[in-house]
Amino acid sequence: MPTGIGSSVFAQETHVVMAKGVRFDPLFIYIEPGDIVSFENMPTHNIETLEGLCPEGQEKIKSEIGQNFTQTFDTVGIVTYKCTPHWGNRMGGFIVVGQPENPGEILDAYLATTDEEKEYLPARGLIKKLRADMEKQGLV
Numbered sequence: 594m595p596t597g598i599g600s601s602v603f604a605q606e607t608h609v610v611m612a613k614g615v616r617f618d619p620l621f622i623y624i625e626p627g628d629i630v631s632f633e634n635m636p637t638h639n640i641e642t643l644e645g646l647c648p649e650g651q652e653k654i655k656s657e658i659g660q661n662f663t664q665t666f667d668t669v670g671i672v673t674y675k676c677t678p679h680w681g682n683r684m685g686g687f688i689v690v691g692q693p694e695n696p697g698e699i700l701d702a703y704l705a706t707t708d709e710e711k712e713y714l715p716a717r718g719l720i721k722k723l724r725a726d727m728e729k730q731g732l733v
């Protein structure tokens with residue numbers, strides 16, 4: 594719960610991400626720290642965070658395939674996740690938690706990481722889409 598000095602107090606909100614085919618909809622969500630994300634319509638899908646594309650302090654998450662999944666996110670930053678069985682189809686998404694400092698630098702670092710780690714390669718196009726969305730919103 595964000596109750597410290599200098600942080601606003603928000604009611605805990607629940608955000609829904611739906612699996613549709615081999616995509617997550619919406620592809621990126623913007624939430625406040627402490628909010629809940631509910632992943633639904635997951636008959637053949639799961640959620641697995643990509644450790645190299647997550648903020649420091651974000652716990653590793655790997656949900657069960659075929660199960661809806663609900664998770665609270667507390668760590669400010671950009672969380673990247675994939676669907677393990679459909680990562681070859683680039684089924685993944687982002688949760689932007691709070692207002693990370695220098696989001697442009699974070700995204701640059703994430704892109705560089707995708708060059709180094711083959712496992713992260715499918716994230717490249719997704720990161721570019723996130724950057725475009727954040728630019729549109731004036732966040733980058």
Ligand SMILES: [Cu+2]
Nearest residue numbers: 638676679684
């Ligand atoms: Cu999937």
